[in-house]
Amino acid sequence: MTIRTLSYLPRLSSPDQRTAPAPQLHQPASKIVNLVPSDLSRGMNADYGVPTELAGPLQQRRALYQPRLPPCLQGATVRVEYDDATTTIDPTGAHAVAQAFPRTYGQRLVTFLSPDDTAGAVKAVNERQPIRVGVVFSGRQSPGGHNVVWGLHDALKVYNPQSILYGFIGGTEGLFANKTLEITNDVLASYKNQGGFDLLGRSIDQIRSSKQVSAAMTTCQDLNLDGLVIVGGVTSNSDAAQLAETLVQKNCKTKVVGVPVSLNGDLKNQFVETTVGFDTVCKVNSQLISNVCLDAISAGKYYYFVRLMGRKASHVALECALQSHPNMLIMGEEVALSKLTLMEVINKICDGVQARAELGKHHGVLLIPEGLIESIPEMYALIQEISILHNNNVPVTEIPTQLSPWAAALFQFLPPFIRRELLLHQESDNSAQLSQIDTEQLLAHLVEAEMIKRTKEGRYKGKKFSSVCHFFGYQARGSLPSNFDCDYAYVLGHISLHMIAAGLTGYMATVANLKDPVHKWRCAAAPLTAMMSVRRHLRGPGAIPIGKPAIHPSPIDLKGKAYE
Amino acid sequence: MTIRTLSYLPRLSSPDQRTAPAPQLHQPASKIVNLVPSDLSRGMNADYGVPTELAGPLQQRRALYQPRLPPCLQGATVRVEYDDATTTIDPTGAHAVAQAFPRTYGQRLVTFLSPDDTAGAVKAVNERQPIRVGVVFSGRQSPGGHNVVWGLHDALKVYNPQSILYGFIGGTEGLFANKTLEITNDVLASYKNQGGFDLLGRSIDQIRSSKQVSAAMTTCQDLNLDGLVIVGGVTSNSDAAQLAETLVQKNCKTKVVGVPVSLNGDLKNQFVETTVGFDTVCKVNSQLISNVCLDAISAGKYYYFVRLMGRKASHVALECALQSHPNMLIMGEEVALSKLTLMEVINKICDGVQARAELGKHHGVLLIPEGLIESIPEMYALIQEISILHNNNVPVTEIPTQLSPWAAALFQFLPPFIRRELLLHQESDNSAQLSQIDTEQLLAHLVEAEMIKRTKEGRYKGKKFSSVCHFFGYQARGSLPSNFDCDYAYVLGHISLHMIAAGLTGYMATVANLKDPVHKWRCAAAPLTAMMSVRRHLRGPGAIPIGKPAIHPSPIDLKGKAYE
Structure with a gap:
């Protein structure tokens, strides 16, 4: 036997090779648990979302961390405040964006605040209907992605315990094919504060062609979704804007919400300070x-x-x-x-x-x-x-x-x-x-x-x-997320729920004041179309044609402070 | 400016790029301290061994760790027990080894224990002469190497505060050229529990040719060294054995001690359970x-x-x-x-x-x-x-x-x-x-x-x-060493001093029972010649000729427990 698969690997308790078991700074992903032959380190099965034991002591310790929430998200309800209507960050492209997104362009900025009137808020909770939400990973895996799902789930259950959260298995492919996993506390247990996107997986990362958009809409209708949360970066959020516009045009009730998750850090603009994972x-x-x-x-x-x-x-x-x-x-x-x-x-x-x-x-x-x-x-x-x-x-x-x-x-x-x-x-x-x-x-x-x-x-x-x-x-x-990313992603998950409950579509969940402690974070939502620009020159062999509005990667500002 | 050197890099406090300052699991080597233009992350100068501030909060926290010692090393003195005389681990090669090392072959195993008679021990301390030791890094940098020097230094000062420890700057090249740095608490401060070999550096990693051996001897004589500690792996310890033999033959008083530091983990035998860094x-x-x-x-x-x-x-x-x-x-x-x-x-x-x-x-x-x-x-x-x-x-x-x-x-x-x-x-x-x-x-x-x-x-x-x-x-x-490697290296440094004090030469510092907690570790010294074998087949284009005794890398035992 030259090439050894996991089924042949011994347990760590074999003494020959094992290094000393003293408490360590760099703890390994050790301990072989529930190994399925030929499978990967979390002891995962071929199927996504199967609750598993965590691989090692470091992962286990990490799972104990409870992400923090700013005050406005700690209660059962939020106050939604509508600010000014938006245009785009690229004034010269405003007309093109408005034409391409007639139903979702120019929406107002939204801020989420603590409720003024707690008694009224409690009454409001009792009158709420259960809410049905789907969530999909689109784009490259970034540390913290799982916490978006966790935050969304927790907010949804506080909103109304009868609410249901579906995860699409295998990313956008799962969305098109209506392959879902119901997200529960049991399912989440081994993914809290963990890296990777392996709870649900990801695949082609596009909702762009008319065939793809219509497959996504069919799934939203079949599942009777109130909201669809798309977790991803620059291109996934451009796609989210397009899907939101189409659903409004076709009178589909599903609200589309984007969450900025990307390790590249290039989805940055006046609304988005940084992305989850960076x-x-x-x-x-x-x-x-x-x-x-x-x-x-x-x-x-x-x-x-x-x-x-x-x-x-x-x-x-x-x-x-x-x-x-x-x-x-x-x-x-x-x-x-x-x-x-x-x-x-x-x-x-x-x-x-x-x-x-x-x-x-x-x-x-x-x-x-x-x-x-x-x-x-x-x-x-x-x-x-x-x-x-x-x-x-x-x-x-x-x-x-x-x-x-x-x-x-x-x-x-x-x-x-x-x-x-x-x-x-x-x-x-x-x-x-x-x-x-x-x-x-x-x-x-x-x-x-x-x-x-x-x-x-x-x-x-x-x-x-x-x-x-x-x-x-x-x-x-694939690393474990930092405390910052754990918190940020969990908060964005909460905001996504409140956006859907407020009936917002074609918006991105955002948090401002991220350099301050969590209790000072400002929770908001910004229209995706407000982040768009129109490229007149092809920059890199990207798929977005010249002249089509999209959210573009923001380069480093060579006049900015960080660079200086 | 396209290619930026450190002198142009801004401090982290510039807000544009900085990520949130929440306490983090993965703490960065952040904070720019005392930067010398165009130099490296520890803010080090061109010279080795310059005391510097530590680069980041993680390094600073790591420096606070106090390595543990087994009971026998906690006092000011140890009891030295001589066991059986040794042959070699390769019986068929015993004759060749004995011939090549006439003065250092067949020495006895040595164990270090707590003193029986504390009063006598204290008396002994007062009669001690200061001791002069040199230490050299030879072989690839491994996490923990700095703690060997730290342990050696601490043991030396407890032995007699007038004792002196020299580090050779630039590895074996520094040994040949008598380029030294006196190791003091101040020098050590920013290297405790830190990775790399940058306190002293390393270079050609050989003390093999007769020119090299004689240059090393000249330095030992010029500095009037009682002991020379060689920190390294398989080949460096083979060289240490040769140098020890030569010094005995030439009536040079310097005792040569090897310390097993190698991240490959291939210096393993019946005396050595694992190497520092692995x-x-x-x-x-x-x-x-x-x-x-x-x-x-x-x-x-x-x-x-x-x-x-x-x-x-x-x-x-x-x-x-x-x-x-x-x-x-x-x-x-x-x-x-x-x-x-x-x-x-x-x-x-x-x-x-x-x-x-x-x-x-x-x-x-x-x-x-x-x-x-x-x-x-x-x-x-x-x-x-x-x-x-x-x-x-x-x-x-x-x-x-x-x-x-x-x-x-x-x-x-x-x-x-x-x-x-x-x-x-x-x-x-x-x-x-x-x-x-x-x-x-x-x-x-x-x-x-x-x-x-x-x-x-x-x-x-x-x-x-x-x-x-x-x-x-x-x-x-280059990683920070684990607690285990911090402890193990620090203990080996202590043992090295006691070996020199006991007049042992051509020995390696060893610790047994490493899988147990530190208080159960057994401190010992084993003759380098006892680890030697004679290769009859060339294995890899290595420099050690067929038939010449040497310490060889131990392959994985395909009949061993770990492998099974």
Whole structure:
């Protein structure tokens, strides 16, 4: 037996390999419980949502945390206050947005407050009808996603214990096919404050084509839903706005509510301070980067090229740089703004390596956001051409021969592993699979070549340049959520219920004052259309056509305070 | 400015990017303190051993931990008990070891106990002379290394406050050049319970050539050292034995003591239960693997190929598999024993993928030790040939042309990125740079090709196989040590002092009963020569010639309990 599956793995109590059982700072996800052969670490079955024991002591301890609520959400009822009507954050696009969303454009901002009149509020509770809500994960798993479901569930049961919450199994695919799991306290028990989206899973992350929209509507009608909560990022919330508009137009009673969950942190605007998951991912990655920094200085001989998640914006990389202090951060936004070519980026890095060598230092740590590659003009153009050929169903093997002469020349210049990765099939939103492109290896490779060249030319006299490459992506994404994300997600779940109860549709649940303690948080809801803009230039091979209103990823503000 | 160095990074108090300041489970290495432009995360200067503020709140909290000591080490003196004389763990090699180490072979086992007669012990303390000790990091940084120095320092000052501890700056290079830092409480303050080896650094990790041995002896004499403590793994402790023998032969009074610090966990034998760092690295990696497992099951569409450290033995991978429950573990020891070829390994993985697809599962997690590639017979032969050509100073570009026809054919079959990595320059011990060979990508690449082939032949009907590759190496190595490693390292530091005081040389500090609480730990010292064996077959392109006695990495016992 060479390849061992779980069924053969011994229990940890076997003494040979076990390390000492003293209480530990880094507790492992240890203890093998209820193992199903060949299955994964939570002892989960093939089906989603099966209540299971938690995998290890750390998970168990984490499950005990009770997220906090601001005062307005602590009672059985809230007061709903309507503010000004909204336009869009992009005034020049207002007309296009208004035309595309005739029924849901221009809605008013909403704030949730503690009730003025407690006696009246209690009376109101007794007159309430049970409410029926569905929830779906759409978009990449982010730490905290489970707590949105938990908060929604708790608020729903306080609203009226007869209320029902359905989770769609397998993400949007489950929504289209009406595959549901009723969310109960028992189901939630092993998912409270836990990472991943494995309570329900996720799949194609789109509710966009008319077939998809109509399948979603049919499910809402079949389940007689009062509300549908869509948990996701930029594109999922654009889809939520479209679905809300369609349901209103077709007189379907289901209210559509979006919840901002995305580890990239790029769903930020005047209504949304941050997304669920961003805090955790930055903290976990910063810890790993700090470890690598210590490693670099201990041996003093390697440059570490660390790629971080962040396709359209470098938020994660910038935040991690602030927390962990690497030597260099190469921000996509800056590269794009300065229109730096690939070789200019390489030369800047080499200049840094050379300057450090003159100080006697032959080690360092560089952070690279995965979206960097699309920020380099000539690489962007190449990826664009490949994307168009993909969309025209040109076979992968023929793509290199159909490129323009300049794109073909660049393609041939790149190392073979990057060529292969550039040709990979695309993401569900038709953009390049940036997470699969080893940009850090490309840079390390070219920096090494340039340093060898400088050495030969006598311009560099330091030690041989050596690099180690890392991609810190998926290992943070599945992490246990931070207290902040536990609280924030749980609060957003509560707000979602109150939005549905208030009859709001095409809105996103939001919280303001997140830098203050939880009791000062301001709970609100903002129309999704108010967050939209209209792109006149294609930015990245995304699926949203030019001129179509959508919520777009917000890049880092190069005039903003954090950047300065 | 595109490439930003630390001097330009803002403080975390800038509000734009900062995430909420709630108390967190995963605390970041945040807070920018005393930043030196262009330097690393601990705010360290170019020089080693400069006392600095700790980088973040987690590091600060960690520094408060006081490691525990077993009763025998809590007083100012210990009782030294001599047990039986030793031979070697390899009876057939005993003669060769005895010949190579005429002065240090066959020494007795030593145990340290609480003193019988406290009054006598106190009297003894007053008659003690100050003691002079040097300590050097040799080998890869492992969490806990700093606590060896801390324990040694504390024991030394209790022994006689006039005693002096020197740390060699820059590892063995500092030893040869007599570059020292006097270790004081002030120096230690910001390194207690911290990861990395950055208090002193490390470099070439060898005391082997006669030039190196004689430089080390000169330093010991110049500093008038009573003892030299070498902190390291398998090869460093082999070197320690050789140095001890030489110093005895040359009538140098310095006693040489080895301390088992290695994250690979391969320095294990009847005297050594585990090495410092192994516990931490397995726990941190297991947590990351658990995160990846959650991620895999959430999206349900990727196979994750995770490579782990472990050159000659798969201890880390096995322990992590026990803690985190992946789907497959490919152990080098098993592959070597069964003499599985590369394509047999690939086919076994593909069979697993296919079996899971029939259960409707298109995701999974595989663990791969970095040493796996040398366990595959034909790959081993290829690496061997390349190594020999390297040693004969054949230029890298010509190596492919000078391979044997079969090795050349295999080399050409491999993807270009692996070909490039195989030709990399070698480690300090002349072995291949396994950490730089992306074995996980090689396997993922070949598995994908095989799954496409099976699809075309109609043997596989599941969804398209997709993989994501990770190397969990350096990010765990720099981690904060676990409580266990903090305690274990601190205790070993104490034992080292008592060994020197007892006049032992060519010994390793050891602790038995590590699975029990600290108060039951048994403190001892074992002759390094007793751990030696003589290899008759070359195992991996290591530097230790056939027939020369050495401490060898212990592979996983395929008949052992952990494996079963």
